[in-house]
Each structure stands twice: as structure tokens, then as C-alpha cells.
Amino acid sequence: MTEPRPPARFAIGNSSDIVTARQAARALSAHLGFGKAHQTRLATAVSELTRNVIQYAGEGSCLIEDLSDDQERVIRISIEDHGPGIPNLPLAMEDGFSTSGGLGAGLPGARRLVDDFHVSSAPGLTRVVIAIRKPA
Amino acid sequence: MTVSLPQFLQAHRDEMLAEWLAEWSSSSAVGLAATSSTAQTRHVMQTLFDEILSQLMVAPQDPPPGLDEHAPLCKHLRHLAAEQARHPEVATDPMRMMFSLRHLLLRHVSTWIREAGTTPVAEHLVQVNRYFDQIALFVFNNIINLRDRHISEQSLSLMELSTPVLRLWHRILLLPLVGIIDTGRARQVTDHLLEAIARHEARVTVIDLTGVPIIDTSVAQHIMKTIDAARLLGSRVVLTGISPEGAQTLTKLGIRFGDVICRATLRAGIAEALLIIGKRITAMEDQAR
Missing domain, CATH: 1.10.490 (Globin-like)
Incomplete structure (x- = not known):
């Protein structure tokens, strides 16, 4: 088994940071042997969530970790911001709900794109943790 | 001193x-x-x-x-x-x-x-x-x-370069999208396309997404708006070049391109566009000498 890659943290502040973060996510998933569909789904989820950061909070961060062990390959990505938070989380997780005139597919869509999805939100700290996994 | x-x-x-x-x-x-x-x-x-x-x-x-x-x-x-x-x-x-x-x-x-x-x-x-x-x-x-x-x-010159609208055939336009579609570029692409549709009275526009690395909800929304605007000018839209994993991702995201005609490849998209205006590409026959 190869050594897990060290975690990488990316500041998210403008749209080119979105590209940097999702490319890093895609590169790591490719490195760990995830298929192309998996790679695209992870990169798209990162793209959705980091875009939310910029749209609603202005800036935040994205931490990409390789948590693989002998049994399975795991990539965990934590996206955080210190913005106003999501006022009604259950509503925000529903398809078609958006406060910004978007499609309202970002959060619920991202949840369907990945294997694990946790979101916690309060004014001052919103954190979304996603992970994809596959047997080693 | x-x-x-x-x-x-x-x-x-x-x-x-x-x-x-x-x-x-x-x-x-x-x-x-x-x-x-x-x-x-x-x-x-x-x-x-x-x-x-x-x-x-x-x-x-x-x-x-x-x-x-x-x-x-x-x-x-x-x-x-x-x-x-x-x-x-x-x-x-x-x-x-x-x-x-x-x-x-x-x-x-x-x-x-x-x-x-x-x-x-x-x-x-x-x-x-x-x-x-x-x-x-x-x-x-x-x-x-x-x-x-x-x-x-x-970045200005890149913007200028990256949004060509090509006239593929009489009343057929091709819009190859390459790279990152953000709000600024989406607006520019839409402007160029609508202007070209009006100028050439295009019946069909083929939008090719082969060069778009990630189609997330924001990109999809931009594309949808462009399609809607093109329709208002009387041009039908054929969407091509969505990769298999891209298609899977879009359905997981819950994005539907509604009644837009989609074709996997640009070749199929061009065939469809020609069909819409009643033309087709055939082999040259002997009688034509």
C-alpha cells in the first residue's frame, strides 16, 4: 500500500480557487484509483460546495484528506466558512429550494454525488464534510 | 576637521x-x-x-x-x-x-x-x-x-478568443464551449450567440460541451439560460459532448435539460441539426459525374 498523501488545505475566495480545489480533489481520486465517474462526481461536489462558500459566505476553506487504510480507499473533504450560516437546513436540503435564484440542486445534489455527507451550520461556522470510499 | x-x-x-x-x-x-x-x-x-x-x-x-x-x-x-x-x-x-x-x-x-x-x-x-x-x-x-x-x-484576450460562434451550414450555428463557464463568460457567450442567431436567422444551434471540464449546477444553469434565450429567437438547440460520467453526475445532481435535444457526440449532433432543416450528407453518386 502506498503512503497516504498529506492533507491539503485550500483557501476559497474567488472562482479560480474553486477550480484549484476541484482539480486537487480529482487528482487525488485519480491517484487512489477511483474510476472516472467517481472522480467527476467528487470534483463536481467540491465545485458545488465551494461555490456555495463564495456565494453565501464570501470566503472559506477546503481541506482534502486521504484517509485510506488497508481495507478501503477514502477521501474526505471538509469545506468550511464563517458566513451567516444556512437558516433552515432541512429546507436547504430539499431539491429546488434556493435563496439566491439558483437551481436549488447544489446541496441535495452534492449529497447524492458522494458516499458520506454531513452538514452542520450555525451563524459563524458552516461545515460540510463529504467522503467517497471504495474497497482497496 | x-x-x-x-x-x-x-x-x-x-x-x-x-x-x-x-x-x-x-x-x-x-x-x-x-x-x-x-x-x-x-x-x-x-x-x-x-x-x-x-x-x-x-x-x-x-x-x-x-x-x-x-x-x-x-x-x-x-x-x-x-x-x-x-x-x-x-x-x-x-x-x-x-x-x-x-x-x-x-x-x-x-x-x-x-x-x-x-x-x-x-x-x-x-x-x-x-x-x-x-x-x-x-x-x-x-x-x-x-x-x-x-x-x-x-484574461481579456482569453475571453475574446474563447467564445467563437461558428456558422456550420446555412442556418446552422455551432457554439463550442471550452473551459470554465463563469457568470462573466456565460453572459458573453449568450450575447455572441444571440447576435449570431439573429444575423444568420439560424434555425438550429449546436452547443458542444466536450471542452467543459465540470458541469455543476451553476454551469448547467448558465447553459439553460442560453438555451432559453436562443429558443426565444426561434433557434432550436442541440446539446452535444456530455461525457458518460458527466451525464451520470448531472442526473445525480438532479439537473434535467428538459426537452433539449441531446446527442452524445458532435457528429451525431450535426446530423440531427441537418435533419431539422431537411438536409443530409450523402455520398456523391455516379450520375452526377
Whole structure:
């Protein structure tokens, strides 16, 4: 088994940071042997969530970790911001709900794109943790 | 009678200049010394040296040396920054050049202080230091400004380049999208496309997404709006080039392109577009000779 890659943290502040973060996510998933569909789904989820950061909070961060062990390959990505938070989380997780005139597919869509999805939100700290996994 | 600092500096001018030039050319095998001709660099450095030195040769009762925006020195420094901007691999060279001169001058001023035995020792050193801080800041700001301008120029020209609307056939347009679709580009693409549809009275527009790396909800929304606008002008839209994993991702995201005609490849999309206007591509027959 190869050594897990060290975690990488990316500041998210403008749209080119979105590209940097999702490319890093895609590169790591490719490195760990995830298929192309998996790679695209992870990169798209990162793209959705980091875009939310910029749209609603202005800036935040994205931490990409390789948590693989002998049994399975795991990539965990934590996206955080210190913005106003999501006022009604259950509503925000529903398809078609958006406060910004978007499609309202970002959060619920991202949840369907990945294997694990946790979101916690309060004014001052919103954190979304996603992970994809596959047997080693 | 001890020599004053200006007198001391004047006396050692040639020696210091030679030292600076020698130190510079030996320390930078690559860099400005290598990219521009040596004689040219020497000339630039000599001019800078004289300007800086003349500022330092003020009598004690005069105000301390400062950087005036309109002084000839600033003009030379701007020139130095501009020269550097053309060779991005030597980004730190102008700064290094200035720091090496500061080092040299401080050394000489210290020598003078030791020889002259004057009491307000620190003051002279502080003045020289402060003066060079201003110079360094000025050069740095100039470099940053030039870089910024360079970058915004590049992104502008990239925008210009990246949104061609091609006339594929009579009343058929092709819009190949390549790269990242953000709000600015989406607006520009839509503008170009609508204008072309109106000009050519296009019946069909083929939008090819082969070159779009990620289609997330924001990109999808931009594309949908473009499609809607094209429809209002009476053009049907054929969407091509969504990869298998892209298609899977879009359905997981819950994005539906409704009743838009989609084809996997550009080839199939072109065939569909021709079908809509009642044409087809066939082999040439013998009877046509």
C-alpha cells in the first residue's frame, strides 16, 4: 500500500480557487484509483460546495484528506466558512429550494454525488464534510 | 576637521559603484545580467547609483532623503520594474539589486561613522535604511501593478478568443464551449450567440460541451439560460459532448435539460441539426459525374 498523501488545505475566495480545489480533489481520486465517474462526481461536489462558500459566505476553506487504510480507499473533504450560516437546513436540503435564484440542486445534489455527507451550520461556522470510499 | 558624510560618499563614489557592479554581476549568473546585455545593465545601475547617492548627500540641516514621485530616480525605477516584468523568471532581481546597494552603502556609512567618530550614529543608518525601504516599496508596487495589468490583459484576450460562434451550414450555428463557464463568460457567450442567431436567422444551434471540464449546477444553469434565450429567437438547440460520467453526475445532481435535444457526440449532433432543416450528407453518386 502506498503512503497516504498529506492533507491539503485550500483557501476559497474567488472562482479560480474553486477550480484549484476541484482539480486537487480529482487528482487525488485519480491517484487512489477511483474510476472516472467517481472522480467527476467528487470534483463536481467540491465545485458545488465551494461555490456555495463564495456565494453565501464570501470566503472559506477546503481541506482534502486521504484517509485510506488497508481495507478501503477514502477521501474526505471538509469545506468550511464563517458566513451567516444556512437558516433552515432541512429546507436547504430539499431539491429546488434556493435563496439566491439558483437551481436549488447544489446541496441535495452534492449529497447524492458522494458516499458520506454531513452538514452542520450555525451563524459563524458552516461545515460540510463529504467522503467517497471504495474497497482497496 | 573630519569629513562630512557627503564628502565621504563623494570621495568613495567610484569605489562603491565598482563594488556594487562587481557584486551584482557575480551574484547573478542568471537574471537581469543575463537577459539584458551587460553594458546596458551597467548603464542602468550607474544611473540609479548616482541618483540614489545624490539624495543621500544632503547637508544635516536639510530634510532627510525621501522619495519624490516625480524625481528622475522614480522614472528609472519604473523602467527597471518594466524591464523585469518582461522576464518573469527574475522577479526578485530589482529588489535584490536595491538590497545589495543598501548593504553596501550601510557598510560605507558605518566606516565613515567609525572614522569620523560622530555621535548621532544611529540617525544616519536609520535614514539610509528608511530611504531604501521607500525605494523597495516603490519598486515592489510597480512590479505588482505591471503584473496585475498583464494578467487582466491576458484574461481579456482569453475571453475574446474563447467564445467563437461558428456558422456550420446555412442556418446552422455551432457554439463550442471550452473551459470554465463563469457568470462573466456565460453572459458573453449568450450575447455572441444571440447576435449570431439573429444575423444568420439560424434555425438550429449546436452547443458542444466536450471542452467543459465540470458541469455543476451553476454551469448547467448558465447553459439553460442560453438555451432559453436562443429558443426565444426561434433557434432550436442541440446539446452535444456530455461525457458518460458527466451525464451520470448531472442526473445525480438532479439537473434535467428538459426537452433539449441531446446527442452524445458532435457528429451525431450535426446530423440531427441537418435533419431539422431537411438536409443530409450523402455520398456523391455516379450520375452526377
